[in-house]
Amino acid sequence: MLLQCNATLAWRCPLCGELELNQISIFDFSGKNRLEIKCGCGYTKLVFGKSSSKKYWLEYACVVCESTHRVSFTQGQFWVNRVKKIKCLDNGAELGYLGPYEDVKRLADQEEEYLRLMIDKLEFEDYFNNPEIMLSVLNELHDIAEANGLVCQCGSSDIDIDMLPREIRLTCNRCHGVTRISAETKEDLAFLRKIKQIKILEGVVSALEGINL
Structure with missing residues (x-):
């Protein structure tokens, strides 16, 4: 299993609607157990955390079911060199992606294109x-x-x-x-x-x- 020291997060801000890519490094957790990810508009989109047992967790407000979800990963799962799809825990809707930059960017670009097509379909x-x-x-x-x-x-x-x-x-x-x-x-x-x-x-x-x- 190939691990990496960096990961890329793709997440759409529930406040302004911007889909941004954020870089996360294992060194971001040096000396602290909590990492807030903010949108360019200043809104805190989600929070990463690290427990004493070396497990990582991710807490986020779900725009689908309007609940707050928390998912946990082992250190190996969190830094593994493949994409993790972050979903609504109630209905499985995909909300964001975490993993290698190229793979995450490709999925984010696909989501933006899908959104554009949906807007056209709904006769914006x-x-x-x-x-x-x-x-x-x-x-x-x-x-x-x-x-x-x-x-x-x-x-x-x-x-x-x-x-x-x-x-x-x-x-x-x-x-x-x-x-x-x-x-x-x-x-x-x-x-x-x-x-x-x-x-x-x-x-x-x-x-x-x-x-x-």
């Missing part, structure tokens, strides 16, 4: 009133989140993004505050581009305006 352009504006607004939101500008008044960073035909809704999973962002016109996009921070108001539903900035 027919669902949104203005799909180009919607995608541009999503990109702006990602940039704001990447600069740590997406926050909730209650202090939580656990925020869901829902896309509707005319708007995007940001929902805090702790206090259930909601901010609605219009994503239909050029004026909506121009307004968002002037914003550096979006603050969800604690426990209430509001539209994005001066009070949320």
Whole structure:
């Protein structure tokens, strides 16, 4: 059994939707037993851990069943030179991949292509009133989140993004505050581009305006 000292993780951020590749080294666990993997937007996607018995574990929030799962590996299983598919423990849906870079990147590229085809199949352009504006607004939101500008008044960073035909809704999973962002016109996009921070108001539903900035 061939072991390696490095592994690559492919995981889609549940907050911003970006699929990123993260490099993990055996030396990342030197002097510590916990390793948080963050998205470029700042959201903690999942956590690796190492127990005293030299076993490794992986804890992640499942976007399929909305539960938190934990899976364990022996040292040999964790660093073996082949891909491990990380799944929803309830229904077996594949959520991410861990293993050699080339193999993981190939699977990640396949997933991105599959997602693109699925969006086409679901008639993406027919669902949104203005799909180009919607995608541009999503990109702006990602940039704001990447600069740590997406926050909730209650202090939580656990925020869901829902896309509707005319708007995007940001929902805090702790206090259930909601901010609605219009994503239909050029004026909506121009307004968002002037914003550096979006603050969800604690426990209430509001539209994005001066009070949320």
